[in-house]
Amino acid sequence: MGIDKRELYPVIMAGGSGTRFWPLSRHLFPKQLLKIGGGEHTLIQQTMRRVRGCAPASRVLISTNAAQAEQIRVQLAEWKDELKDGFVLEPEGRNTAPAIALAALEVMRRDPDGVMLVVPADHVVTGQREFQAAVSLATQLAKAGHLVTFGIKPIRPETGYGYIKPNGRAIVGKLGKLKGYRVQKFVEKPNATKAAQYLKAGNYYWNSGMFVWKAATILEEIHRHQPALGKVMDRIGQLLATGAPKQTIDEVYRWATSVSIDNGVMELSSRAAVVPVSFRWSDVGSWGSLDEVAAKDKSGNVMSGRVVDFESTRSIVYADRRVVATIGLEDMVVVDTPDATLVCPKSRAQDVKKVVEILKQQKAPEHLEHLTVHRPWGSYTILEEGAGFKVKRVTVNPGGRLSLQLHHKRSEHWVVIAGTARVTRGEEVFDLQVGQSTAIPVETKHRLENPGKETLHIIEVQNGPYLGEDDIVRFKDDYGRTPKQ
Amino acid sequence: MGIDKRELYPVIMAGGSGTRFWPLSRHLFPKQLLKIGGGEHTLIQQTMRRVRGCAPASRVLISTNAAQAEQIRVQLAEWKDELKDGFVLEPEGRNTAPAIALAALEVMRRDPDGVMLVVPADHVVTGQREFQAAVSLATQLAKAGHLVTFGIKPIRPETGYGYIKPNGRAIVGKLGKLKGYRVQKFVEKPNATKAAQYLKAGNYYWNSGMFVWKAATILEEIHRHQPALGKVMDRIGQLLATGAPKQTIDEVYRWATSVSIDNGVMELSSRAAVVPVSFRWSDVGSWGSLDEVAAKDKSGNVMSGRVVDFESTRSIVYADRRVVATIGLEDMVVVDTPDATLVCPKSRAQDVKKVVEILKQQKAPEHLEHLTVHRPWGSYTILEEGAGFKVKRVTVNPGGRLSLQLHHKRSEHWVVIAGTARVTRGEEVFDLQVGQSTAIPVETKHRLENPGKETLHIIEVQNGPYLGEDDIVRFKDDYGRTPKQ
Numbered sequence: 001m002g003i004d005k006r007e008l009y010p011v012i013m014a015g016g017s018g019t020r021f022w023p024l025s026r027h028l029f030p031k032q033l034l035k036i037g038g039g040e041h042t043l044i045q046q047t048m049r050r051v052r053g054c055a056p057a058s059r060v061l062i063s064t065n066a067a068q069a070e071q072i073r074v075q076l077a078e079w080k081d082e083l084k085d086g087f088v089l090e091p092e093g094r095n096t097a098p099a100i101a102l103a104a105l106e107v108m109r110r111d112p113d114g115v116m117l118v119v120p121a122d123h124v125v126t127g128q129r130e131f132q133a134a135v136s137l138a139t140q141l142a143k144a145g146h147l148v149t150f151g152i153k154p155i156r157p158e159t160g161y162g163y164i165k166p167n168g169r170a171i172v173g174k175l176g177k178l179k180g181y182r183v184q185k186f187v188e189k190p191n192a193t194k195a196a197q198y199l200k201a202g203n204y205y206w207n208s209g210m211f212v213w214k215a216a217t218i219l220e221e222i223h224r225h226q227p228a229l230g231k232v233m234d235r236i237g238q239l240l241a242t243g244a245p246k247q248t249i250d251e252v253y254r255w256a257t258s259v260s261i262d263n264g265v266m267e268l269s270s271r272a273a274v275v276p277v278s279f280r281w282s283d284v285g286s287w288g289s290l291d292e293v294a295a296k297d298k299s300g301n302v303m304s305g306r307v308v309d310f311e312s313t314r315s316i317v318y319a320d321r322r323v324v325a326t327i328g329l330e331d332m333v334v335v336d337t338p339d340a341t342l343v344c345p346k347s348r349a350q351d352v353k354k355v356v357e358i359l360k361q362q363k364a365p366e367h368l369e370h371l372t373v374h375r376p377w378g379s380y381t382i383l384e385e386g387a388g389f390k391v392k393r394v395t396v397n398p399g400g401r402l403s404l405q406l407h408h409k410r411s412e413h414w415v416v417i418a419g420t421a422r423v424t425r426g427e428e429v430f431d432l433q434v435g436q437s438t439a440i441p442v443e444t445k446h447r448l449e450n451p452g453k454e455t456l457h458i459i460e461v462q463n464g465p466y467l468g469e470d471d472i473v474r475f476k477d478d479y480g481r482t483p484k485q
Numbered sequence: 486m487g488i489d490k491r492e493l494y495p496v497i498m499a500g501g502s503g504t505r506f507w508p509l510s511r512h513l514f515p516k517q518l519l520k521i522g523g524g525e526h527t528l529i530q531q532t533m534r535r536v537r538g539c540a541p542a543s544r545v546l547i548s549t550n551a552a553q554a555e556q557i558r559v560q561l562a563e564w565k566d567e568l569k570d571g572f573v574l575e576p577e578g579r580n581t582a583p584a585i586a587l588a589a590l591e592v593m594r595r596d597p598d599g600v601m602l603v604v605p606a607d608h609v610v611t612g613q614r615e616f617q618a619a620v621s622l623a624t625q626l627a628k629a630g631h632l633v634t635f636g637i638k639p640i641r642p643e644t645g646y647g648y649i650k651p652n653g654r655a656i657v658g659k660l661g662k663l664k665g666y667r668v669q670k671f672v673e674k675p676n677a678t679k680a681a682q683y684l685k686a687g688n689y690y691w692n693s694g695m696f697v698w699k700a701a702t703i704l705e706e707i708h709r710h711q712p713a714l715g716k717v718m719d720r721i722g723q724l725l726a727t728g729a730p731k732q733t734i735d736e737v738y739r740w741a742t743s744v745s746i747d748n749g750v751m752e753l754s755s756r757a758a759v760v761p762v763s764f765r766w767s768d769v770g771s772w773g774s775l776d777e778v779a780a781k782d783k784s785g786n787v788m789s790g791r792v793v794d795f796e797s798t799r800s801i802v803y804a805d806r807r808v809v810a811t812i813g814l815e816d817m818v819v820v821d822t823p824d825a826t827l828v829c830p831k832s833r834a835q836d837v838k839k840v841v842e843i844l845k846q847q848k849a850p851e852h853l854e855h856l857t858v859h860r861p862w863g864s865y866t867i868l869e870e871g872a873g874f875k876v877k878r879v880t881v882n883p884g885g886r887l888s889l890q891l892h893h894k895r896s897e898h899w900v901v902i903a904g905t906a907r908v909t910r911g912e913e914v915f916d917l918q919v920g921q922s923t924a925i926p927v928e929t930k931h932r933l934e935n936p937g938k939e940t941l942h943i944i945e946v947q948n949g950p951y952l953g954e955d956d957i958v959r960f961k962d963d964y965g966r967t968p969k970q
Contacts, residue, residue: 327829344812
């Protein structure tokens, strides 16, 4: 047993709309970036650790979009060097089939025989050894030309997942106790009666959304079952090979069919196989499903932060810096964040997406991102904003440095509250200690840097008629964020 | 009809622990300071307006304590001059009988024949004309030596109030359709069965906690039924007459019996009378009772602020600056404030006081006051605080001026975000416009003033090892807050 690490390419699917765990998730801060269910690592950090058991970090690809990539790079900074070329950016969201095809092209470029292990960034898997064993068997099957999925043994009559029925007489491989089968059929999300039957029957499995296949095989099957998409991907492959400009490739990608890999390929392919697995899995698809993965108190509550509770049962209460007081709740969800609060029964948690839709229509910032935004050099938190002003706390990691920049529309005041700030202002460079301050006039080149060993915190007060993040002209940047000439 | 305004002294009982409407109310910001049920005036402002129909503002007494008096003065600033000597401050909370006795002494000092109209600051009354008519009749009865209460016609079998049964054959006065009766009996909060019987019987009334009596009569009855308290009040009367120092009076007040005027006097007195009234009344005793006074949407919800709701019914949702999203709530209370959030079923709203008790034990600031604190010159809001720093937005009304002060332990930075600031710093005086800033070193006398016609807003960043509000030495103050020499 053991995985042949030379040919396996983990592909972490890290898109996500950030709606289901709102207000903790946001459009620019989706579920994969959260520490769901406690523990020290976020879901994408857990996922990275999991696939690192199957392949070196330099072989991992992250499939995401440009807007979300920056936060992911911050969270995976531990593998900064290995992942430098590992980001496969979708020009725009076109569902999973085009995104997977794009990753497959990159794998083909590196190794025409490469095998892909496709895993969502935001699922919880318990049982690393069982996971690796399943990947080993699946890799064998993939090399034989199968499109392999992992089947999860149902533990309740779930109507929110698709099911897979193996063909019990068509075993295509074995490894220890694990067996791989041809798929007899895929079943779309069933009604409650059907789901109960499947649970009782014992030979239906949940479709986990994890796949193992050769890059070449999935591209072939995309051509077979989604020929239009196949053609688009062929053209993108040619453009990538000839070093065409990004804008051209983006333009072609717009023509890709928006379809999921399940509906568009797996359910139509004769090469689908399934490995029923023994590890525990949850897609943590909503606040209501947090129960599956989080530690509960003796009344069945999942509570974190400054919660003062009296006699609540089976409820989920998330507090951040504020006090949240709860009394006599039953099966409720309460999520309190610095700029938005959610209260609903667990049974209605699926409707959170409707709330996010409303906020999006209102162009309310609360659907988009948090008041605290992480950057490669540290983070900033908006403390207050109003007509003509904005107040931020800016945190700079030791050795971190913001870009050399200027603003056309705003002046800034910086007061150091912890650490030492090295300030570039016009032609001057000087250091500020705790309690010292400086003012940066409009149109003045400036830079903030932490030359010390302790984290730098400053309070920044912005004044001006326009305070958008896009009023920034970058001249030099340590993180490749200057516009290419 | 009409009230003899020459002899009526309204006494607004404005203590209150601030627990029942937490987190909107706080220990230093009790319910009377809130705009309960919408409308432009807070409960104490409504109460002031109500009693102003019965007597001039200069005759109004406010019974409260020193800690709460400042906020009340801010809210009643419209009658600043008339109320200058109108605050009767309890040295410490000893329940209603001693507080009323203290107010009675002040009325006696002004007019030995004075009649008191005692009203809680935090009730809602609808029907000003009916209120004034009831006060007129009650004043007649008071002059004849009665202790008069107002009886509210029950509209539900409430178990949270005391009831009053008039002696139907003992009419002591009439005015138009209104009649006054001797009280046959007071009934303590009944059980549900009794409450239903009282409602059905039709001749039981809710005790509203409003009273009319001569100051001399209530002091006599206190002597009769609470002789120990009577002696304490006699001694305080003598001390007040001889201009004894506050500390001495406070010391004597500590010996006053802690008893309510209902239990300690009214229920024992043979002089009690009741006027059944026709105005609408609510004591808005908890979040659950907000229903009685607030406008509801067609699903029976009371919602205010940035609420995004789907399909909730009969719920109370209060949002402040944050978005609050609610889905499918039934009979719930959600109150979201800048530093604390409450979620509970309406039926458990009485237990909010338990939450406040816990926070008090934890010495958590959230039981004590809000992040925004009102002052005679404007207000300040704490935006963030942490080790060694605090960030505030300070708002100064046109013409307003903070005290000339210094701090031993902290430096301050001020950045103007709106209006014009006149700054005194050591021996200098200078003006700052929007986008300008200054730094105030430790141990430097300073003063902030708004010389303009527009409200001044500054961001203040404090640095130092100790940032408590009590690190302040005041030299000059427009609001009498310099320590007496």
